[in-house]
Each structure stands twice: as structure tokens, then as C-alpha cells.
Amino acid sequence: MSKKVLIIGSGLGSLATALRLTKHGYQVEIVEKHHQAGGRLNQLKKDGFTFDVGPSFFSMSYEFTELFDYCNIPNPLQMNELNPVYTVYFADKKDPYFIYKELDKLAKEFSKIEENFEVKAKKYLKKAAEIFHDTEHVIIKRNYDNLFQYAVSLATVPMKHSPLLVRSMWTQLEHHFDSNDVKVIFSLVAFFLGSTPFDTPAVYSLLNYTELQHDGYWNIKGGMYKIVEEIQKILINRDVKFHFNTEIVDIKNSGKNIDYFVDQNGKQWKADIYVCNSDAAAFRGQILKRKKFTKPKLDKKHWTLAPFTIYLGVKGKINNLHHHNYFLGTNFKEYADNIFKLTVNPEKPYYYVNVPSKSNEDCAPEGCENIFILCPVPDRRYKHDWSDREELAANILKDLSKRIDFDLIENTVSKTIYAPDDWEKMFNLYQGSGLGLAHGLNQVAAMRPKNKDEKLDNLYYVGASTIPGTGLPIVVIGSKLVTERILEDGKR
DSSP: OOOEEEEEOOBHHHHHHHHHHHHTTOEEEEEOSSSSSBTTSOEEEETTEEEEOSOOOBSOTHHHHHHHHHTTOOOOOOEEEESSOEEEEETTOSSOEEEOSSHHHHHHHTTTTSTTHHHHHHHHHHHHHHHHHHHIIIIISSOOSSHHHHHHHHHTSOGGGTHHHHSBHHHHHHTTOOOHHHHHHHHGGGGGGTSOTTTSBGGGGHHHHIIIIISOEEEETTOTTHHHHHHHHHHHHTTOEEEOSOOEEEEEEETTEEEEEEETTSOEEOOSEEEEOSOHHHHHHHTSOOGGGOHHHHHHSOBOOEEEEEEEEEESOOTTOOSEEEEEOSOHHHHHHHGGGOSSOOSSOOEEEEOGGGTOGGGSOTTEEEEEEEEEEOOTTTOOOOTTHHHHHHHHHHHHHHHHTOOHHHHEEEEEEEOHHHHHHHHOOGGGOSSSBOOOGGGSGGGSOOSBOSSOTTEEEOSTTSSSOSSHHHHHHHHHHHHHHHHHHHTO
């Protein structure tokens, strides 16, 4: 008789893990607090518009290929590569920079601000490529049972990379480029880790390599939520059961094994094996009541940015917006130093704008655009009250309208705002942190909450706050790592 697995949460990590486990004959059941699957990779339908709630693109597309190959399934996703990968608008510049994968085309964009850019970029990206390939398999794609194992793995990484452990990403960029605009643009990837380039270790310059040379950025035809829909469809065909509007609030265990979890209605959920796709750190504190993960101790950890998001349906087509856009000010260092600790709304916010209707016409009515705006803001440790969300949204829309020469406020037909407290409530994100624990050197690999529980033999974890970390392809890798753990333990 096959073993039963209960997975808590239905984010990408959960779906990918369920897919792998069903291949090995496990019976899988999934409980989810939200009304539909996906976690942060979710969808909002409103007023004839369809919005991707969270991620709007991804790198390392081959990890999705690996997932479906592992399960002997043809890849159901139609992946579209982005080029230019994004567009950057500075407040003091009339025209945007188009960030192309081809270095010769990118050099033309920077020809007036960075002499010999192509030569400098090749040198910078060569170093970033070496870091990526020297760490991908020995550090990222493996499980750790203890710190000693991690130390042994680190010892296999060439010593030439060691300065990048103590140097910031910004300092690394200063070693290679003169133009402040170029440094700012290359440093934007740090925000994908939920930090700033002044705090992010230089080893993460490897992300510049992944976006510009290794694999680039991709999205999905029909919208990012297609990832969830297609995997969920396969899982249902494999008799995986989904239970929505179900929040786990308590646990009953006997010694080293969980007997059952309890939901908000008092119902008991029993299985042989449990996989948690909720935040791996917060879950240990809030549900398991671990002293190491009490609220005061969780609050002292480094968390990623909190998202402030606006989902806008507008009438009319906007020529001055592209598929992926960054809108920046002129005070980057000051903004980066303060944004995560502000107790008030940022006066001149930096933000990202995604316009899916540029490539997926079905997501907006004819003659309209659907717009997703994300502004990084401090989490709820610093700014607890978000009753002023309309004020911040109006500030962003006013600024954006001016910069694209299109009155968004006048032409809005649909508007939805999610502040950090909404994200926390909908998806159990600790203090509204959008990407879970940050990726400082003391919170990565073996230093991150483990994907197998320290005390309970039949409890495992997957998702952004366990290994290997945040990001859609990284979470897919995490699903493989936790599956390996479960299979290995099943042989004992």
C-alpha cells in the first residue's frame, strides 16, 4: 500500500513536489488557506481583466524542463523568452534604456555613458559565470545534514571567489563600471533577493549572468498562472485531492512523529508524511511553537522586501510602456538605504511595472491594458499600519502617468491594491515579507531552515524560506531536494 502525503500550502514548491512524489507512487493530498492554488504564483480576475498576482517572469527555464522530464511528462508550458529582458526609466532621463541580452546592442544603449562597455561587461559577466557554474551543483543543488557538510562543500569552491563573500554587489560593480546608471541597472537583480545591492554579497552577481547570458528571462503564453493550472490539471488526473479555504492552525504529535494537523474548523488531517509549503521559519514558530522561532527571534532575522502591488485595468493602449519596466528616481543609494526601514510611505517611490497585455491580449478587453505595479516597501516590523494604501497608490499612479504621458487615473476601469498586510493575510507571509527569508550568507544553504524537520521524523519543508531559496526555478530545485530526502528516508 502506498504512503499518504499531506502537503500544507499549494505554492509552486508544493505542486512540483506533489508531481515528483506521485511519480513514485505516493498518495498526495493538499490543503490550502487561499481559495485557489498557486500561493504567490496566483491569479486575480476582475472587471474583464486577468492579472498575475505575483511573479511575472523567471530565469533558469530549464528547471521546469527538468521537472517535467523527471516525471516523464511532455512540458505543457509554452515559454517565451524576453528580449529586451526589461526597460529602465530614470527620473532625470527622457528616454529609457532597453536591456538586451546581446552585449553589442546593449553597448549601443550605454554608448554615451560607459566607454568600452562591451569589454568591461564581458569581463564582469565572465567572473559572474564562473561563480554560477562553480557553485550551482556543489552548493545550491544539494541537501545538507549539518554544517560540517556545508563546510566541506564550500571548500570545493575555488578560493578565487572568496573576496566576493565579503564584498557587496555594489562594490563589485564599482570595480568594473564607471557609469552610475550602468551600476544601478546591473544591481537591480539584488531586489529579486529582497535586499539591496549595498547589502547583498557580490557572489550574487551570478544573477547578472543568468539574466543576460546563461538563460535569460522568460514568461508563459497565457500568463504565469498557466504554470499552476497545467500542473494542477496533471495532479488531479493523478488523483491528488485539493482542499481550499483550509488553514492549518495546530498539531498533535507523539514523540518524533506527527499524528495529525488541525485546521481552523477543528478537522484533523492525517497522513504518513507531511510536507510544509508555508514559510519554513514562521511555521516552526507559529504552529510547532519552537523556542528558536518565536516572534522576537523571527523579527531579528533578515527578511526580504514587502510587496505593495497595484492591479490596474485601463482603457486605451499605452505606447510608452513595454512588457517589463523599472521606474527609478535619482537618489538610488539613499532610497536603497532607507526603503526597508521606513515607517511612512516613500516620498518618491521606485517601482516595477509589468504590462502582460503587450504579449497576452486575452488578459484585457479589446482596446485596454492590464497593468501590474510592484513597489518594494518595508515589511510590517517597520510599518504596521497600511490604512494609507490609497495614498501611496495615488502617488505611484500620478508619478507613472507623468512619466509615460498617459493619464492612468482618468482611464482606470479596474483597480485592486494589495498592501503587505493583505499579502500576509492571504498567503501567510511572515510580516508581509514577499520572498521569505533574505539570502545573506548567514541564511543560505545549511544556514537556512532545513527541508527536513529537526525533531519530527515525518515532517519536511519546501518553498522560498527553506533550501535552496527564493525564486520560481529555485523552488523547483527545492522540490527535487525534498523529494530526494523523502525517498531516501523511505528506504530506511
